[in-house]
Amino acid sequence: MHPSLMKSIPVAVPSAGKFTRDLFWQAIPAWRDVSENTFCDSIWQEQNAIHNSFTLKKIVGDLVSRDFIEDVEAGLLRAPMAVRLSPYLVGLINWSNPYDDPLRRQFLPVGSALEPDHPFVTLDPVNELGDSPTPGLTHRYHDRALFLVTDVCPVYCRFCTRSYAVGTDTPGVTKVSLGVNDNRWEAALRYITERVELEDIIVSGGDVYRLRPEHIQTIGNRLLNIDHVRRIRFATKGPAVQPMKILTDTAWTNALSSVVESGRKLRKEVSVHTHFNHPREITGITEDAMHLLFDRGVIVRNLSVIMRGVNDDVATHSKLVRCLTHLNIRPYYAYISDLVSGIEDLRTSVADTLMLEKWVRGSISGHNTPTFVLDAPGGGGKRDIHSYEHYDRETGISVYSAPSVKPGALFMYGDPLRTLAPEIRQAWTDPVQRSEMIRVAIEAAGGMKRSATTNNTAECKHQPGVQNH
């Protein structure tokens, strides 16, 4: 049995427990006197979002050492994502031990933990730009498309797959601009209207939490009015990082529920897809917000990203799934981390992810169990993590195919180098040995053979060794 999972075998399946109703933010020096009403005011949350280490230091004061702040600054120099922390998150982080804190790990890089990027890492790991017929619209699957309506979010996640566009520029990355823009939206809507096979539209970004209520309504109603569009999903991390908005920004919440209502009248499903990664992101405020959405008949599903030291152990992940279910949020996908720059310390191997899945499945009903997936690097779409054509646990290379998405193509993922034997790690640094490891993996997956015998387009989509930063 895998040793890292041995120690995390849950004695009993964890219960959801009670969600905290404490005034937890008052432990933060700058917010000692902030009342519940003020803290739950969505405008106050916006105005007090933290964008840099300087403000962070001012807010958390002596709770953190100067060394820690310097470590964050060193991390930020190499990060492809800018910083934005909601006060809600800042209040939930355990600042007396920020290094091990699962929330800090997701949003604030520290220089001392950074590991060299895997050679497969790119700025747009799942090749969204390559599958975009018009700016900010990715049409990869036959019947559904991803519409990036904005490029800002309530927080910025280190592991964001969209670091090519989301958030402000960083020292290393100048972003593709996907702001709210009439012409861009019109071009995307025209494309969706023309493609009658598009039944299912994901409205994402960025994050629809940062759209104004009238934008939610415009985009929702424009899509609902397209005959062949049957389903819309609004994607937002908001409930996990700033749940009070649902309770106190009534114009926004009403806009969302009015689109859900309009959809229901047309017998079209309008749902919310959110993104919780750790049980500690859930509080009494979340519970109230989710009850409100449930009362209004809004379907909410969750996508989580599996990250080392955050939710890669059985106890935490099982608890996350149970807490979400308790709030009527349906766990939908659990993704292995994409090959994003600067997050090697967060990535897990395919082997460890398979083991995690093995333990989580069965701990709760199947319809509340997420499918553990890999978003195939290069643009194969979501694949069941078990469905590889080949997986070499020594080199860490797994090879996937996606016959309904890109017939004949193969897609490769690489386990974190940290998880490999020293001599293999060494081999990855040598371009010749690296190409050989890749060639062997592709051949074992049937790639070379197929292309030689049937002359179809079987090939590896990923260009080994390409680094975009």
Ligand SMILES: *Cc1c(COP(=O)(O)O)cnc(C)c1O
């Ligand atoms: C994830 C994703 C979708 C939706 O996929 P589902 O499996 O239906 O949730 C659609 N388009 C793109 C580009 C995606 O990345």
Ligand code: SF4
């Ligand atoms: S909220 Fe979503 S889109 Fe925004 S930074 Fe995080 S992962 Fe990326």
